[in-house]
Amino acid sequence: MPINLHLWLVPGLCLAGFLLNLVFGRLWGKSIAGAVGVGFSGLALLAALWVAHRWSGAPYIEPHATWFLAGPLRVSFGLFLDPLSLLMMLIVTGVGFLIHLYSLGYMSEEGGFYRYFSLLNLFLFFMLTLVLAGNYLLLFAGWEGVGFASYILIGFFFRRDAAARAGIKAFVVNRIGDFGFLLGLFLIFARFGSFNYQTVFARAATLPVESGWHGPLTVIALLLLVGALGKSAQLPLYIWLPDAMEGPTPVSALIHAATMVTAGVYMIARSAVIYDHSPAARSLVLAIGALTAIFAASIGVLQRDIKRILAYSTISQIGYMFMACGVAAYGAGVFHLMTHAFFKALLFLGAGSVIHAMHGEQDIFRIRSLAPGGLKRYAPITFWTFVIATCAISGIPGFSGYFSKDLILERVFAATSGAGRIWWALGLVAAFLTAFYMFRALFVTFFPAPAGAPESAAHPTGQEPAGAAAAGGHGNPENAPRHALPHESPAVMTIPLLGLAVLAALGGYLNWGDRLLHFLAPAFSPTPNAVAYRPLPPFLTAGVQHALMALTIAVALGGLLLAWVLYRRRPRAAAQWAEAVPGLYRLVFNKYWVDEFFDAVLITPLRAISHWVLWRGVDDGLIAGSLRGIGGGLLKTSDGLRRQISGSLRSYAAWIAAGACAAVIYMGWLTLR
Amino acid sequence: MPTSLMDYLRILPEIILTVFGALILLVEGAARGGSRGRIAGALAFIGSLLALAAGISLIRYPGTAFAGMVRVDSVSIYFHILILATVAVVTLLAMDFLRTDGHPRGEFYALLLFAAVGMGFMVSSDNLILTFIGLEISSISSYVLCAYRRHAPKSTEAALKYLLLGSFATAFFLYGITLLYGASGSVSLPAIGQSLAGKMAAGGLALGSLIPLAAALIFVGLGFKVSAAPFQVWTPDVYEGAPALVTGFISTAAKAAAFVILLRVFYVALRGYSQQWFWLMWVAAILSMTLGNIGALRQTSLKRMLAYSSVAQAGYILVAFAVIAQNPAPRVLPGHAPVSGILAGPGVGAILFYLTVYTAMNLGAFAVIARVANRGERFTSLSDFAGLGKRHPGLALAMTLFLLSLLGVPFTGGFLAKLYIFQSAFQAHLIGLAIVALVNTVIAAWYYLRVVVYMYMRPPEGELPPIASSPAWTLGAACCAVVVLWLGILPGHLLHWLAK
């Protein structure tokens, strides 16, 4: 009998914090509301550490009351702990706690303090439910819950129209993904008769590996993938994430960088057994990951809003995690998930600190022009931590991101051959672009403008940059004096920065000697006798490995160098290059017009159907139809534009009579047939 | 056959309701001044609680009464409880509402109780004539209730439309009964089932060939009552015009009762013909879901939007009816099967669960609308809900809960209710139907969430009068919210009870 770990405490504490602030928050002042929010997330972290300390290492199931029972379906509140969920739990509570702390400073001037903290706690609760769930249905509940919390938090500044719209967009796009996910869940149940991980995986492991696209496991894997694409903002469902940056910056750091958006990767890694049985689905995961990585990275190159740059880099980095899952290197994917959580949270918090310092300015070029002599002079801690994070994400050797990204590229190289290496090559190019645009952001944001730099970067199209329009990024910019000098953030904000900086710098060493991979391996093959740790193929000798490593390093340094040249040495070159290929520039600058595409293909027709067919057609049109026949009805439909009369009794009776005729004729036909 | 005391015991809820309804009328006639509505409301509340207690006590007296006309089984007990609880909650909701709305008269409650009498007979009737009478009692009361704000043109218009179209639909229902009688020689549901089963067993469909026509006609009549497409056309106008609480009542309790008739007629009597009526349910389900959801997208009146939404919700329930048709459990004498057998059938449990959750969440939503609409029901448009989160956080929170449940977000009853239906559809291999239902849920997100957005993310528009407080209303709405949450988080109890 294993010891009782009291796993429920971890999400339970977050729920308690949420409820307390929800009920009493309005009565309490800011200090108590903040203390409760931070305190309970800290307690959750302690509880998580306690659980980690007492955990024996064997998969642990904590059954609770039966949630519901319907025929053969029995779903419990069961929580589940294995290496994967342990790591996720620690990431979520650890990063979550630091971000709570940071929020104390960042949100201090905003209204709705208690509302903010209660929602943040609520988010942690759902996220922990998601990662600790012992069955797919509870995972889905957490999945929907984090979506809801994120939707509310994106729209936190609800007086801003853009924030409200971004919230809706996030929710609706995610519903598309959830639709696939839900179908996948139903199929899992239909196939395995259970939602429990252990039952499902044990039964799936006995099935043969499928070839082609029609096997049941492949279909399940593909449907789950649709859900993961929505939640993790991958092609083509990534469109909500950049807009989600309308939320407060700590929220972007926690939800839209470190934890929630990686839930898709977690879910795929969790379903490793299913994906292992479907090479076809895995190859799709690989392709989508690689394409997203390069696609989002290329958009990031031209963004001017610091948070949007980070948003696209998040999409791109999650693409790497998908690539890793696509070649069954789930451990590598989760490793990158972890390092990414560290450095991306750090980047966002750093960006928040910059925005805080600049009183709400988010356009990096304007930040440069507003901070004479370079922002690094005014905010040294922010600057140095940002440098560490940039090095980490760019894959500069020694920093955490280098280890995980290099590992992923190596595994992709090892698992592919021939034309399949294109994915690896794309990943490499994306790494180059990542280094470039991140150092571009660093140089432009923190350094003074080099001599001869144009006041603003080139805009051959003359369009207003997106960042400028959203300049009021920090909630209510009118609260802050616009032209005060930039300043360093208070200690309550810099301490989390320093903490995350240590993790971002050193987090990579956790995998020294592949220790993390060995630790995680049992989670991906629950049947004890399966090969837990996948050895490398023989052709990947030490020489080849070193060559690959050198290539990754070269690419990262190349990106750094290019950014250095374009934004420090020869500032005019960037504009000249852009003018050389105006079409491409506009295409990338406008993010490939994907939003416009979705608008035209999906949203407009749906609205049109509702408007023209049902409202005008059915509501208005049919009245005319009963009066003057079909021909007159059509004319009258367009007339209805002006005369919005509805509710003719005779037309209603005609509907019912028509329906009755249809039913009777159908049944009569059955009779006389 | 002499009637015994037991016979009366088995219709005790209806007797209590009738007595209290008559009492209210007497008090209405005798009393003067402002106390009238209050006494009537109190009487109605006591009456509905007593009837509820009687309904619960029926658990100990299952069986038939009045020569098999009334059948007290788990379905009828279950729906007695559901309907009577709904009446009690509506009474609570209405107490202050009627006063602020300027209609303090007590007839509202009498009509409510009489409607409940009709519904009670609808759910426990085993005889088509009694079913018809119950249907008429509840319908006629509903017509009058719709016209309750009789000085408002919209209200009277709604009532007139409901009356005329309802009579039209009832005619179909009656014609269906006639044909059924002609084909089987009986109006008793078990007898019809037996007679048809016997004829089927004999191999001859000769006399039975009118059955499909009867099924179609009965379906028209009941499809109207549950506002299933294409018989849903009346719904937007009537739901919009009727007072919000009345809409809440007729869109939940009346619909639930009509669904029970549908269940009894098709599942008990016409079970042998499930292959024939399956497609009726299938088509109606798809039409209702799609027309309901897409129609709701552009509505600016919240009542009208929820009217379309309730059409869509009826569609989801019809999905479960298609499931039932697909999986007729083999049973020799369907009519005499113990009703626990009915409940065990795939899909039936899903229908009961869905109707329960739907009643709570829809009634709750209309209760909030009635509150926000304020005196004279002037504020029912979407823009009137703008900024409700600031103006009245409690109301906004309740509305959010009900809307999220209608949408089917986890941790609300609506989620599990949908889950059971979709799951039963998957198990019955009705993949296409399930996918249409899922797509519809996605579409529905648009208009439900739009209200939430308005409440929390838009500033209030114009000067709105304050919303008067009402303890009775709060209690009633809290009941709805508790049920929605309770069934969303811990549905185990109810499901266990259903499974029994």
Place this chain on the structure above:
Amino acid sequence: MNLLAAVNPNSLPAGAPYILHYVPLLIQFIFAMAFAGLAIGASWLLGRHRNTRRKLSPYECGITPEGDARHRFAVKFYLVAIVFILFDIEAVFLLPWAVVYRGLGWFGFAEMAIYLAIVMTGFLYIWKKGVFDWNTPERAE
């Protein structure tokens, strides 16, 4: 199947759809419709349309019409008419009861007493509501 074969229901083969028994009815219906349509249509087509004022005036049992036929009646007439119908029908229920009264005994008496009590409740209600009071022009709510 030839529908005309069903003209004589007795000649139908065993097992034929039952609805075919109604074919004679259908034929009767068609003939009735056709005859009515023909009669009206023919008079409309063949007759001469020479309208005079007198011809177009409403027919009132041979008496010279006076004034406009479209009066507005007080709503009280409708109310009383409806109440009359209601109680009329309720009274009709007494007839079958009276026929078997002896057989039912005290039980029947009690049943009818309850029934009449309910009817009387309704009567009291409308009485108190002032339905029979002709003199109040508009009752205040």
